[in-house]
Amino acid sequence: MTLPLLLSLRVAALSALIAAIFGIALAFLLANKQGVLWHLLDGLIHLPMVLPPTVLGYYLLIALSQRSPLGAWLSNLGIHLTFTWQGAVVAASVVALPLVTQSARAAIESIPADLLHVASTLGRAPFAIFLTITLPLAWRGVLAGVVMAFARALGEFGATLMIAGNIPGRTQTLPIAIYDAVQAGEAARANQLSLLLTGAAIVLLVSIRLLTNRIASRPQRS
Amino acid sequence: MLSLGAIDMIRRKQKSLSAITQRLEVSLSRRAKISSSVARYWLVFVLLFLWAPMLVACQTASERQELTIAAAASLNTTFSEIGDAFTKESGIPVTFSFAATGTLSEQIRNGAPFDIFAAADTAHITNLFVEGYIIPESRAVFAHGLVSLVIAPDSGLQLKSLNDLKNIAVERFTIANPKIAPYGAAAQTIVENAGLWTQIEEHLVFGESVRQSLQYIDSGEIPAGIIPNSLLLDSPLIIIPIDSALYDPVEHGIGIIADSHHTAEAEQFLNFLFSPQGQAILANHGLIPVADP
Numbered sequence: 001m002t003l004p005l006l007l008s009l010r011v012a013a014l015s016a017l018i019a020a021i022f023g024i025a026l027a028f029l030l031a032n033k034q035g036v037l038w039h040l041l042d043g044l045i046h047l048p049m050v051l052p053p054t055v056l057g058y059y060l061l062i063a064l065s066q067r068s069p070l071g072a073w074l075s076n077l078g079i080h081l082t083f084t085w086q087g088a089v090v091a092a093s094v095v096a097l098p099l100v101t102q103s104a105r106a107a108i109e110s111i112p113a114d115l116l117h118v119a120s121t122l123g124r125a126p127f128a129i130f131l132t133i134t135l136p137l138a139w140r141g142v143l144a145g146v147v148m149a150f151a152r153a154l155g156e157f158g159a160t161l162m163i164a165g166n167i168p169g170r171t172q173t174l175p176i177a178i179y180d181a182v183q184a185g186e187a188a189r190a191n192q193l194s195l196l197l198t199g200a201a202i203v204l205l206v207s208i209r210l211l212t213n214r215i216a217s218r219p220q221r222s
Numbered sequence: 223m224l225s226l227g228a229i230d231m232i233r234r235k236q237k238s239l240s241a242i243t244q245r246l247e248v249s250l251s252r253r254a255k256i257s258s259s260v261a262r263y264w265l266v267f268v269l270l271f272l273w274a275p276m277l278v279a280c281q282t283a284s285e286r287q288e289l290t291i292a293a294a295a296s297l298n299t300t301f302s303e304i305g306d307a308f309t310k311e312s313g314i315p316v317t318f319s320f321a322a323t324g325t326l327s328e329q330i331r332n333g334a335p336f337d338i339f340a341a342a343d344t345a346h347i348t349n350l351f352v353e354g355y356i357i358p359e360s361r362a363v364f365a366h367g368l369v370s371l372v373i374a375p376d377s378g379l380q381l382k383s384l385n386d387l388k389n390i391a392v393e394r395f396t397i398a399n400p401k402i403a404p405y406g407a408a409a410q411t412i413v414e415n416a417g418l419w420t421q422i423e424e425h426l427v428f429g430e431s432v433r434q435s436l437q438y439i440d441s442g443e444i445p446a447g448i449i450p451n452s453l454l455l456d457s458p459l460i461i462i463p464i465d466s467a468l469y470d471p472v473e474h475g476i477g478i479i480a481d482s483h484h485t486a487e488a489e490q491f492l493n494f495l496f497s498p499q500g501q502a503i504l505a506n507h508g509l510i511p512v513a514d515p
Contacts, residue, residue, distance in 0.1 A: 066333040075333075083334035165329050166288060167319045183297055183433040184320070185440055 004177035005196060008154055011085060011173055015092035016150035022093075023100025023149070024142055028130060030101065046098045050221045053095075053158020060163045062093055083165045088173060091159040103148060105142020108134055112192055144211040148173035151204040155197070244332060263347040288315045290335060291489050292326040294342035294474070295431035296405050296450040296501035297400075299337040307503060309496045314487050322431035324402030330355050330479060337482040338491060342367065342450075343404035344475035351477065357485070360478035364495050365509040368451050369408055369418065372436070373460040384464055385407030387418050392425055396435040399428040407431070408469050409448035415468045451508035471510065 030042055048056055064071045064081040076079060111134060111146040119129045135142070157175040164171035166180055174197050181190035293301045298320050319326070319336070322475040330339060331353070339356065341347050344363060350356045373379050381390060397413075398406030401447035406428065413419050427444055429435030436453050438444040450472070454461055476495070478488045494500045501511035 061332060067331070071333075080333065080335075082332050083329060165319060165334050166321065167335070168317050170290070170317070170335075180320070183295070183431070183437055185433070185437055 004172050004174045004193065007085060007088075007169075007172065008174035008197075011088045011092055011156075011160075011165045012150050012153035013088045015096050015153035015156075016146050018089070018093040019096040019100045019149040020142075020146045023145065024104050024135075025095050025099045026097075026106055027104035027142075028134065031105050033081070045101050048095045048159075049098050053156075054162065055199075056094065057091065057159035057162025060087075060094070060159060062164065064090070082163055084165065085164065085171055088156075088160045088164040088171055091163050092153035092156040095156050095159060099148045099152055100142070100145040103145025104138065104142045107138035107145075107174045110141070140211055144208050147204060147208050147211065149167060150209070151201060153205070154200060241390070244496070249400075256408055258361060287484070287487060288317065289337045289484055289491055290319065290334040291338045291340060292319050292321075292330065292334065293327070293340040294323045294405075295320050295403070295433040296342050296452050296472075297340055297474070299455060300452050300504060300506055300509065302347050302504050303507070304463045304495065304500055307499065309490055311494065311499075312487075312490055313366045314490065316491070320431075321432065322398065322403040322406075325431070333481075335481070336479050337484045337488045338476065338478055338501065340364070340434045340474065340476045341404070342474060343407075344473050346357055346404075347475035347477045355478050355480055356477035357482075360476075360489070360492065362492070363473050363512055364476050365501075365504045365511055367474060367509050368466070368471055369405060369412070369448050369461040369464055370451055370454060371446065371464055372439055372449045372454065372457075373441050373446045374444070374463070375458065375460055376442055379445050381446070381462065383462060384412070384416050384418070384468075387416075388421065392422070392446055394427050394444045395422050395425045396427045396429055396438045398432040398435050399430060403429075403431055404472055405448075405450045406435075408472050412464060412468045443482075455507050474509070 002044065020145050026041070026045060032040060049059055059081065062068060064074070064087065066072055066080075066082065068175070079086070081090055115133060115137070116129055119133050120126075155175060156173075157179065159169075160173060160177070161176055164173075164176075166176050168177070168180075172180065172192060178190055178193045178197065181187075181193060228296060253288050287381060291301065301318055301320075305318060310313055319334075321329075323341045323346050326334075326336075326339060327341070327350060330336060330350060339347065339350070339381070347361055349360055351358055359452060371384050372383065372440070373381055379390065379392065381387065387395075398407035400406040400410045410419075413422055425436075427438065428446075429438060432450050435444075435480075436449050439447050439449070439459060448464070476492065478485055482488055496512075504511045
């Protein structure tokens with residue numbers, strides 16, 4: 001019973017980290033760039049929120065399967081992303097990415113432009129401004145996004161089942177273990193695992209609420 | 223958290239407010255301090271909780287002596303018991319992934335790391351063998367399976383045989399998806415051969431595998447369906463045998479996956495499956511063994 005939980009936590013933590021790295025960078029770019037191509041990128045990032053998990057899982061399976069050029073190339077490097085827990089991380093990261101991007105972008109856009117201009121006129125390089133001014137001022141929004149991404153990754157099911165399958169101890173995350181228990185008619189196990197996941201979700205949602213409340217109630221000081 | 227907003231409001235009006243309000247502010251900010259430190263501890267706790275599993279060493283599975291077996295959903299309880307018995311005898315841990323035969327077969331094509339594939343037909347095993355995913359000499363038939371008409375006891379359905387469906391209307395009827403589940407295909411053949419297809423077709427609900435179809439009936443969501451006998455051991459459902467003239471018993475094929483790193487252990491498992499002990503477990507679960515135990 002602890003095995004699926006540990007695997008789920010590991011997958012969700014790594015996915016949240018990956019989504020955070022890419023999500024923050026993308027949020028920064030999207031907040032500062034204009035143009036059709038950036039809108040297109042914005043749309044692409046948000047696709048996993050709209051597409052059914054089956055379509056997403058199918059795309060990932062086609063892209064990463066050893067029968068595809070990319071999958072074969074990765075396989076030669078010794079990286080197997082289908083039916084491994086790392087594959088589950090890929091699926092969960094893709095699904096979690098828009099949550100980080102959205103939340104971080106809103107936080108970044110709420111920073112008064114004057115501050116950034118002042119830093120710029122004082123001779124700070126753009127990346128230094130990002131690290132020393134943008135991020136410190138936007139960190140609550142960013143963190144809320146990352147925690148949300150973690151929660152979403154923890155509950156990821158559809159795409160994960162398609163790309164990672166249902167192998168106990170290796171790719172059987174908590175949601176997939178619940179699905180398996182229900183299918184096998186093991187009601188007690190299904191109940192236990194569901195309660196466990198619900199508990200974890202409540203802890204995470206309370207954290208998000210704490211973080212976002214603080215953003216709402218304490219305006220950025222300038 | 224509301225108190226923070228309150229403080230800000232108070233601060234804005236501070237100049238025009240009396241000493242009483244200032245005292246209120248002091249008490250409010252004290253509360254804010256407490257709740258902000260609670261929030262901080264909470265966040266630290268949550269962050270630790272998130273990252274704790276990363277500290278647990280990630281074990282690499284391929285080095286250890288173990289077996290991962292893809293098995294048709296109909297073999298769920300049967301193979302779980304065989305796996306336990308095998309582990310007890312050999313000391314080799316076995317992990318099962320149960321799903322419809324077609325689903326597992328497609329997973330194997332996409333590189334799923336299984337050592338053995340136990341199917342609910344021979345066609346999928348043969349196709350995989352032709353495509354090079356199965357070790358040729360490992361292929362075998364290890365059992366045959368029959369199906370039954372199954373009725374939820376609280377559904378109130380008064381069926382004595384499959385033919386009664388000609389006169390008694392069922393709201394919904396479940397079989398496994400015939401495209402991916404051989405037992406679903408067998409169920410479809412039975413319904414067709416019994417001359418019931420046109421009548422039942424619009425009431426059909428496909429399970430993703432026979433396990434799901436059984437779960438639909440078990441939960442009382444669907445009153446009746448056709449389910450493999452191997453899933454009906456100790457079942458509280460009403461079980462009605464189906465005339466064997468209506469279909470051929472389902473052939474359970476098995477094979478070792480070509481990419482397996484555990485072929486020696488896999489052969490050991492196959493030997494156990496065909497041993498009197500293994501075949502006896504199959505028979506206990508309602509399957510027809512190939513070897514006389």
